Amino acid sequence: MCVFRTSCVRSYRFPHCRKACFIPRVRHIAVEPELVAPHWQLFIVMPHEVEFWQGAEDRRHHRLLYRREKAGWQRENLWP
Structure with a gap:
């Protein structure tokens, strides 16, 4: 359960979880998109x-x- 619109997909203070943990969180956000702040954006960095x-x-x-x-x-x- 996410509180105060913190990231539901990834817990940044903990080691990366496995797919078994990650996929249900993504599905949870798909069902309740209001959990993610509307101004959040995704950036992909591709360094040379x-x-x-x-x-x-x-x-x-x-x-x-x-x-x-x-x-x-x-x-x-x-x-x-």
Whole structure:
């Protein structure tokens, strides 16, 4: 049961549930669409590049760049 129009589909503070948990929530919203605030929107982000930093105490951080190419994601190590 959803309270105060919180997200009924996904509980963001918890690990992702399996389909057995997720599908009934989606069906519940289909039956009662007023549970979702009318101004909520869905955005899909499709990045071409993603950079990750892993900090190090000596400040020589590990930086990884993932770049989308036709063959899939390519990984590069970048300078600290």
